[in-house]
Amino acid sequence: xxxxxxxxxxxxxxxxxxxxxxxxxxxxxxxxxxxxxxxxxxxxxxxxxxxxxxxxxxxxxxxxxxxxxxxxxxxxxxxxxxxxxxxxxxxxxxxxxxxxxxxxxxxxxxxxxxxxxxxxxxxxxxxxxxxxxxxxxxxxxxxxxxxxxxxxxxxxxxxxxxxxxxxxxxxxxxxxxxxxxxxxxxxxxxxxxxxxxxxxxxxxxxxxxxxxxxxxxxxxx
Numbered sequence: 372x373x374x375x376x377x378x379x380x381x382x383x384x385x386x387x388x389x390x391x392x393x394x395x396x397x398x399x400x401x402x403x404x405x406x407x408x409x410x411x412x413x414x415x416x417x418x419x420x421x422x423x424x425x426x427x428x429x430x431x432x433x434x435x436x437x438x439x440x441x442x443x444x445x446x447x448x449x450x451x452x453x454x455x456x457x458x459x460x461x462x463x464x465x466x467x468x469x470x471x472x473x474x475x476x477x478x479x480x481x482x483x484x485x486x487x488x489x490x491x492x493x494x495x496x497x498x499x500x501x502x503x504x505x506x507x508x509x510x511x512x513x514x515x516x517x518x519x520x521x522x523x524x525x526x527x528x529x530x531x532x533x534x535x536x537x538x539x540x541x542x543x544x545x546x547x548x549x550x551x552x553x554x555x556x557x558x559x560x561x562x563x564x565x566x567x568x569x570x571x572x573x574x575x576x577x578x579x580x581x582x583x584x585x586x587x588x589x590x591x592x
Contacts, residue, residue, distance in 0.1 A: 401428065406451070406486070407488045408421050411488075419433050456515055459475065468587065475544065487555055532587045533588025533589075543583075
């Protein structure tokens, strides 16, 4: 039986836990707000005051948690990249290729649908030469794509899917899924929509999924 915690120590532990929860909530609110503002105004045009207003928090909180605008911008980009890389966990040798690719496409489409600003911030960073995330792209992203492409090559070698260029397959999926966030204005203009509807998003997802699966020889007959 483990010894009980002295009652004199419990309030301090509870207070630390409460402060930790408040910090996490504040940081999440700031990152969400910054994602929106950086997408709309770019790094140069964004201000900490505008982000604070969007987050409904004092500007001092932003500086306390992230140091300054550059630190906050770096944190936003790191969060976006992390959230984009997580769905690649489905690419493991023992997975079913059709199911893995379907899950990945759906996850990427969901991110474009639910967090278009994230994709727009990242695209703008790349258009400016990736001054902040360049090392992450050449390091973490490069290693991940090499690893996951090797899984796809294994599926091809085993006859589990049609021969494809596994690395360029990722490029194609990124382009097809992120266009609904990065070029939302163009998509809405062509479709004649002030905003994309759930039916529009479902149609887009079905199309992208069909293109990927057909190209990989995994479409159901």
